[in-house]
Amino acid sequence: MQKNIKILVVEDDKNLANNIASFLCDFAQVDIENDGLSGKFAAIEDVHDLIILDLMLPGMNGYDILKNIREEKINTPVLILTAKTELDDKVHGFNLGADDYLTKPFHREELQARVKALLKRSGISADESVLKLNNIEINLNNHEVKINNQLVELNGKEYDLLVYLLQNKNIILTKDQIFERIWGFDSDTSITVVEVYMSNLRKKLRPSKNDYLIKTIRNVGYICQDEEQN
Amino acid sequence: MQKNIKILVVEDDKNLANNIASFLCDFAQVDIENDGLSGKFAAIEDVHDLIILDLMLPGMNGYDILKNIREEKINTPVLILTAKTELDDKVHGFNLGADDYLTKPFHREELQARVKALLKRSGISADESVLKLNNIEINLNNHEVKINNQLVELNGKEYDLLVYLLQNKNIILTKDQIFERIWGFDSDTSITVVEVYMSNLRKKLRPSKNDYLIKTIRNVGYICQDEEQN
DNA sequence: TTCAAATTTAAGCTTAATTTAAGTTAGTTT
DNA sequence: AAACTAACTTAAATTAAGCTTAAATTTGAA
Numbered sequence: 001m002q003k004n005i006k007i008l009v010v011e012d013d014k015n016l017a018n019n020i021a022s023f024l025c026d027f028a029q030v031d032i033e034n035d036g037l038s039g040k041f042a043a044i045e046d047v048h049d050l051i052i053l054d055l056m057l058p059g060m061n062g063y064d065i066l067k068n069i070r071e072e073k074i075n076t077p078v079l080i081l082t083a084k085t086e087l088d089d090k091v092h093g094f095n096l097g098a099d100d101y102l103t104k105p106f107h108r109e110e111l112q113a114r115v116k117a118l119l120k121r122s123g124i125s126a127d128e129s130v131l132k133l134n135n136i137e138i139n140l141n142n143h144e145v146k147i148n149n150q151l152v153e154l155n156g157k158e159y160d161l162l163v164y165l166l167q168n169k170n171i172i173l174t175k176d177q178i179f180e181r182i183w184g185f186d187s188d189t190s191i192t193v194v195e196v197y198m199s200n201l202r203k204k205l206r207p208s209k210n211d212y213l214i215k216t217i218r219n220v221g222y223i224c225q226d227e228e229q230n
Numbered sequence: 231m232q233k234n235i236k237i238l239v240v241e242d243d244k245n246l247a248n249n250i251a252s253f254l255c256d257f258a259q260v261d262i263e264n265d266g267l268s269g270k271f272a273a274i275e276d277v278h279d280l281i282i283l284d285l286m287l288p289g290m291n292g293y294d295i296l297k298n299i300r301e302e303k304i305n306t307p308v309l310i311l312t313a314k315t316e317l318d319d320k321v322h323g324f325n326l327g328a329d330d331y332l333t334k335p336f337h338r339e340e341l342q343a344r345v346k347a348l349l350k351r352s353g354i355s356a357d358e359s360v361l362k363l364n365n366i367e368i369n370l371n372n373h374e375v376k377i378n379n380q381l382v383e384l385n386g387k388e389y390d391l392l393v394y395l396l397q398n399k400n401i402i403l404t405k406d407q408i409f410e411r412i413w414g415f416d417s418d419t420s421i422t423v424v425e426v427y428m429s430n431l432r433k434k435l436r437p438s439k440n441d442y443l444i445k446t447i448r449n450v451g452y453i454c455q456d457e458e459q460n
Numbered sequence: 461t462t463c464a465a466a467t468t469t470a471a472g473c474t475t476a477a478t479t480t481a482a483g484t485t486a487g488t489t490t
Numbered sequence: 491a492a493a494c495t496a497a498c499t500t501a502a503a504t505t506a507a508g509c510t511t512a513a514a515t516t517t518g519a520a
Contacts, residue, residue, distance in 0.1 A: 087337045087339060087340060090339075090343065091339045091340065091343050094343035094346065094347050098347065099347050099350075100330065100344075107317050109317060109320075109321050110317060110321065113320065113325070114324070114330075116324065117324050117328065117329050118351070120329075121307065121329055121348070121351050155465075155466055155467085157467075170371070170372060171372075172371065172372060172373065189467085189468060190468075190469070192469080192470090192508090193469085195509065195510090196469090196509085196511095197467095199509055199510055199511090203510090216508070216509095217372075217373055218385070218386055218476080219386045219477095223372055385476075385477055385478085386477070387477075387478075388477095419478080419479060419480090420479075420480070422480085423478080423479065425496095425497060425498065426478090426480090426498085426499080426500095427478095429498055429500085430499095446496095446497070446498090448487070448497075449496075461520100462520085463519090463520085464519090465518090465519095466515100466517070467514105468513105468514080469512105469514075469515085470511105470512090470514090471510100471511090471512090472509105472512105473508105473510075473511095474507105474508090474509070475506105475508085475509090476505105476506090476507085476508095477505085477506075477507085478503100478505070479502105479504070479505085480502090480504085481501095481503095482500090482502105483498105483501105484497105485497085485498070485499090486496085486498090487494105487495085487496080488495080489492100489495095490492090490493085
């Protein structure tokens, strides 16, 4: 199975970091950074589905990393994993935009469960491999896309794009984010491909009247929304 | 203030339930159920944005409630709040589809923070990302503007302007400040655009009788005020 | 190697946002 | 009340973002 899920672990204890990686690797690709600055850099430059963040780090502390990435409008779920057990630390972490907070020492199983819960809530699934929106269904295992139970043929990039949009439903994605995710931040193709692929994708969604689900927000980006949200 | 957020608390300790309600009520409407069966019933029959669920309950235990509501395809985020601190209980809870798990005794602030984090992740916002004034609501996540729950279409600069005004409600903003903020201090367009955009914005607010909210202060600037401030 | 499909580029088109300009209204000052 | 000024409104002109198409190029399977 292809791992569509990317998790960033920012943790200076290399043993622990490797440990975490080892028990998340069944269902996700794990990147590790061992100091604050490169952690922040990785979080901003690369697209991840989840970030596990230590607080006490050399270079830059976890709070500042979190603050920085939220200021950069990066919405990735963040789980703080730390030895700090004080209420104030927890509240501060959540206020800066964390999604969960787990204190060390912890059980492997609990971290795993919390990670999966966060991914699920963000529309990314570690277990079930079917993404749904309205009457669109994507099977992440066999890459089949069905609309009203009718198979729709998408090529590689069209598929990637639709998956990325659905994984971020109800959230605006900028052209740059989309480009970085699908083409890679170091790609030397022109960013206008994003428009071309949006157009192609919409054309294929049009016969089933689902093209409207991809909304353009001029000067900002694109968003895919649940029906009821309108 | 209108509360758009509804939280269901299923908890047999009536004191505790009322307590929880009292410190969530700043930003949400809280329903309380004191036994398992009516808890399950309320969860299925009524729409909530979040469910806080005790595990040990008369009538039906929390696990079964959770299992039931997920089988009914109800996707509402669930936070388990319980005295059970065992790892197995936590893992079981998450496996049944819980989104968070907090053990008693707990701090008011932590529950509050976790509730807000869950709401944020579900696209419902308890704070920052929804700006409100009177019956105007701006969702900063998807850039939707609603008046009396009715969608209003604003173009980019109109949106920026309204956001800036609401972010500074009850404060006078000078034309220069507005121009600098929306058009940029080095813009070479004429500052009279500010008046044009104020006019356009008011025109769009007029059908819902909200245009008066933007008040001109001659020779000084503009101000947006709360109803009761007048 | 060949061919088909996927990807990328380039160009023109469409739509909508933005800006300018000019006329109108309303408030201030004398 | 007249003259003056600030702010409002409207509509036309301009600009730009995004969409679409088709041709050119690349890739990869047979």
